Amino acid sequence: MTPARPTLAPRLAQRVDARRQAGLLRQRQALQWLDATRAVVEGQSLTVFCSNDYLGLAREPALIEAIARSSDAVGVGSTASSLICGHHHEHAALEEELAAWTGRERALLFSTGYMANLGVIQALLQRGDLCVQDKLNHASLLDGAQLAGATLKRYPHADAAGAARQLASQPEAAALLVSDGVFSMDGDLAPLAQLAELGQAQRALLLIDDAHGLGVLGPHGAGCVAEAGLNQTQVPLLVGTLGKALGTAGAFVAGPAELIDGIAQFARTHIYTTAAPPPLAAATRAALRLARDDDARREHLGALIARFRHGAAQLGLPLLPSRTPIQPLLLGDAATATQAALALRQRGFLISAIRPPTVPMGQARLRITLSAAHSEAQVDQLLQALDDSLTPIAQRPWQT
Numbered sequence: 001m002t003p004a005r006p007t008l009a010p011r012l013a014q015r016v017d018a019r020r021q022a023g024l025l026r027q028r029q030a031l032q033w034l035d036a037t038r039a040v041v042e043g044q045s046l047t048v049f050c051s052n053d054y055l056g057l058a059r060e061p062a063l064i065e066a067i068a069r070s071s072d073a074v075g076v077g078s079t080a081s082s083l084i085c086g087h088h089h090e091h092a093a094l095e096e097e098l099a100a101w102t103g104r105e106r107a108l109l110f111s112t113g114y115m116a117n118l119g120v121i122q123a124l125l126q127r128g129d130l131c132v133q134d135k136l137n138h139a140s141l142l143d144g145a146q147l148a149g150a151t152l153k154r155y156p157h158a159d160a161a162g163a164a165r166q167l168a169s170q171p172e173a174a175a176l177l178v179s180d181g182v183f184s185m186d187g188d189l190a191p192l193a194q195l196a197e198l199g200q201a202q203r204a205l206l207l208i209d210d211a212h213g214l215g216v217l218g219p220h221g222a223g224c225v226a227e228a229g230l231n232q233t234q235v236p237l238l239v240g241t242l243g244k245a246l247g248t249a250g251a252f253v254a255g256p257a258e259l260i261d262g263i264a265q266f267a268r269t270h271i272y273t274t275a276a277p278p279p280l281a282a283a284t285r286a287a288l289r290l291a292r293d294d295d296a297r298r299e300h301l302g303a304l305i306a307r308f309r310h311g312a313a314q315l316g317l318p319l320l321p322s323r324t325p326i327q328p329l330l331l332g333d334a335a336t337a338t339q340a341a342l343a344l345r346q347r348g349f350l351i352s353a354i355r356p357p358t359v360p361m362g363q364a365r366l367r368i369t370l371s372a373a374h375s376e377a378q379v380d381q382l383l384q385a386l387d388d389s390l391t392p393i394a395q396r397p398w399q400t
């Protein structure tokens, strides 16, 4: 007899349909980049204001030369997981340079930031442990707590007192306190000094994911934790990603040798996967040198952020408070955000509408990101296009 269990394909189709009905269907588009800020999409040339290439390094000749030179010498693939024979001298050198840059004793590479967060949290926590996280943390951090089987407790965004309450609710449990450094959809910063103090007071290990601050904030771009002047005793675990300001791909966790070596033993997303291509590590080393030493890029980016915010304020645009390259423009409902993205596209700009469930219901937005590769003229053109595009859309619903 055929069992009565539900079948998965129709269930998935129903969920897709529900998403379509709600106007929340996600769609990819194939880009052909023309230069560091412009790409062709479906035959239309667009200026891109939604990439995470904050320093404009993804097409930098030094990185392209490094990847080409390395692949000429050693081929493309790493050929195995790092514990078998996939750990190349380029990876080892990159780990040392990342540790030195961020002022940590040791660093360990992962193939993506998502995998780093899953692996680090799963290596540390067990069933019955407590994982306290900011409500707006990146999905990979929340998923890491689930994978570990730990009890996940979330606190209101950037509310260190809320985090303290969650930690105090289970004083017996081993605890990890976790926050984005720069929040990926809002662009604001975690209360780092308060979280560091709380971690120490509550004996909870603190993990900061600085995916969006590395390369952008702090002395020599060493990130938001360095900017806050917090050392590895105060912030024992620092995750950084390589696919954003560094313009390549991958991620790392950095901290005291004992912790990092322990994580290397147990992080399943590090152990049971093919190591990243060595030429990619070579390109990232070239990126790191530029991100660390070329302050002019950061200065230009800072000037563009200031210019954009000033112009947006003059136009009365509802930007969230952010001093980072992530400049979200809050529009409210998903349909308005989608319409705004479409209107901008008609004016030659690619900016994605961010809708639930990536952001809370009623907080759909345009996530505008600036890059050191943009020019002042491009920022001015964007401001003009925002003004032209948003005016006809429901008479600027945020002002009514």
Ligand SMILES: Cc1ncc(COP(=O)(O)O)c(C=O)c1O
Binding pocket: 112, 113, 114, 115, 117, 138, 140, 180, 184, 209, 211, 212, 241, 242, 243, 250, 251
């Ligand atoms: C805060 C944060 N952490 C981790 C990640 C994941 O990094 P990756 O894209 O390298 O998987 C992202 C974004 O992708 C992020 O915004």
